[in-house]
Amino acid sequence: MPWLLLGITFVAYGIWIPFLGYYGDDWSYIWLSFKVHDLAHFFESNRPNLIHFYNIINPVLSPTPWHWHLLIFFLRWISILAFWWLLCLLWGKENKVVQYAALLFAVYPGFYLQANAVTFSLVFLLLISFILSFIPLFYAIRYPRFFIPLTLIGLLLSFINLIGLEYFYFLELLRPLVISQAINRSPGSIRRVKSIPAHSFIYFLLFIAVSIWRAFNQAKITGYYQLSLFDRLKQDFTPTINSLAGKVFNDIYHTMLSCWLNIFHPVEVSNQNTTFVILYFAMIFMGILIIIAASWKNQPFINQNNHKISLQFIFVGILSALLAGIPIWLTDIRIVKDYSTTRFYLPFMMGAVMLIAGLIGLLPSKFRINLVAVSVIIGFSIGLQFLIGNTYRQDWVLQKSFFYQLKQRMPEVTPNTIFVIDHNPTNFGEENSLSAGINWAYVQPGPSANVEYYLYFIPERIQLDIGELIPGRAIFQPHLIGAFSGSTDQIINMKLDQRGCLRLLDPESDILAKKGGEVFKEALHLSNPKKLINPDADIDFSDLNKVFYSPPKSNWCLDYQEAEKNAAAGKWSLVRKLAGKIDIIDFNPDPLKIMVFVDSFAYFDEWKNASDLATQIKAAPSDEPVFCARLSLLDKVLPLTKEKGEYMQLMRDHFTCPIIK
DSSP: OHHHHHHHHIIIIITTGGGOOOOTHHHHHHHIIIIIOOOTTTTTTBOGGGHHHHHHHTTTSOSOHHHHHHHHHHHHHHHHHHHHHHHHHHHOTTOHHHHHHHHHHHTOTTOOOTTOHHHHHHHHHHHHHHHHTHHHHHHHHHOGGGHHHHHHHHHHHHHHHHHHOSTTSGGGGGHHHHHHHHHHTSTTHHHHTTHHHHHHHHHHHHHHHHHHHHHHSHHHHBSSOOOHHHHHHHHOHHHHHHHHHHHHHHHHHIIIIIHHHGGGSOGGGGGSOHHHHHHHHHHHHHHHHHHHHHHHTOHHHHHOOOHHHHHHHHHHHHHHHHHHTHHHHHTTOOOOSOTGGGGGGGGGHHHHHHHHHHHHHTSOTGGGHHHHHHHHHHHHHHHHHHHHHHHHHHHHHHHHHHHHHHHHHOSOBOSSEEEEESSOSSSSOOHHHHHHHHHHHHOOSOOOSEESEEEEOOHHHHHHHHOSOOTTOEEEEOOTTOEEEEETTSEEEEEEOTTSOEEEOOTTTGGGOSOSOHHHHHHHHHOOHHHHBOTTSOOOOHHHHHHHSSOOOOOHHHHHHHHHHHHHTTOHHHHHHHHTTOOGGGGTTOGGGGHHHHHHHHHTTOHHHHHHHHTTOOOOTTTHHHHHHHHHHHHHHSOOOHHHHHHHHHHHHHTTOOOOO
16 A cells, blocks of 8 residues: 555656646745855744744755755655554554555645645655654554654654644644544443543643743744734624635635545636646546556455444544644635645644545445546546646746846846846746746855845735835845845836746836836836846856756757847947847747847848838737837947948837937
């Protein structure tokens, strides 16, 4: 069984390990751990006890992503083994419902954040600690002469879970049921019934002690989540109770049942090409075959059908869900169908798999219906995890493209600069996490309480953090990755096209575009890329290569960034060399990018080449003023000749520029 669980875990999560990177808070941890060498800032008001885990594990690992993904993979497998071990002790490993629950635990489809390896490695470590805390308890009942050492081990494991996170906090209250079942499985159980309160009491004392400590230190432990339910009950008792009842039912439905139904129609399929859709169905088929092949040989195991144990699993599953949801309902956290919030499904995982395993166990053994049912569920759950993994792989590709474009276009940027981009360059990135990545790319290692760069793409956040966008305004804004100190005089604006290729915006010409949000235009008024960027600096990809392994292969967008960098440095001969190999189709999403190549022809009096390329541009009406402004800037730089005059007139007609009097 352990090897079967390892195989299922690998097929579900291990395949994508070489292709995954950092997501969400992962970037913050990596930046603070391996560049700043100080995680204390991140955990000051956000579960300060967790820093000890990273202080232990960081010296062993490195900023290489696959190290962390391998860690979370093995931690997940160990948590599955621990869960299976516990169920075997309590109900017997010969029972098929136990096997079903362990297999389902391996592929629980409610949790989408396995790829957030740095962040959730700790969560699975705490899950292991929580599950394993029941094992010494079982053996303390079975072997009373070892009661004290086994109880101390159990208390230590329970304590680690209780002070770590809230995910599995109230599941500690399942302990009396575990004790009762352990006594039933032990010799002389009748004589030990009276030991249930004794075994429960000492763990309950620990639970109460930690709960009191948490009650007085809640703001320090986690400033993000407060016990809002009590305030709401004081203000409006009856409506709050009604709302709470609806939320409890809704959350249990989504985390216990709906997530299993979603495996049969995952929305991620629509985002895949034909190759990956075929691979998706192949993964489903492989999962089904693995379960059937592994189980078919064991005829006695397949035919056994213990309805009593199945009903017990259903009862424990529902009770587990009710206990798991208490932290969520106390703090009024919303559980929605969103990648980032699937972390709140984790507390319900144990209850969900026990419920489904119990229901499958009630199915008739005739024609092996229960085996077929569990095989199909596991197969489709593996298929879902395959799609989720590919979604994260795609996001890592976007991140790689974004960060290398930044360094290619801007080898060196003045510290304390704000980057503003028109939309999120990734699917899962946040301003804080991507800012950590930018600092990783540009800043040299060393302890610092500040960050030198910060990225914004949410207009409301710009207004909240920066305030009024006026020249010379000082900015000081604390963030999870460190405080940012700068000025509105140090802003660089960028635009990203549909293919993920960025372009630095010129405050003299791009300000004339008829499209663009008001906040972004206000920021563009203050933008000063020429002052802030040193295009002559050497391009150093070494820090990016540590996390992305190697630079991306040369492509049209990186060639464009190289061209813009050389143009900013006045190296037009290098731009002219690149102009000879461009394909105008690549630039359709943002044809303004072509102008740097058009201008390179103009700088060498190749007016026919310039006009041939420029006349292929189909400018959107909203961008025509920008093209016209660029023409005017070029007209001022180059000396007047007959050929230039003819070219300028042709371009003004092509881009519908106003007549210059």
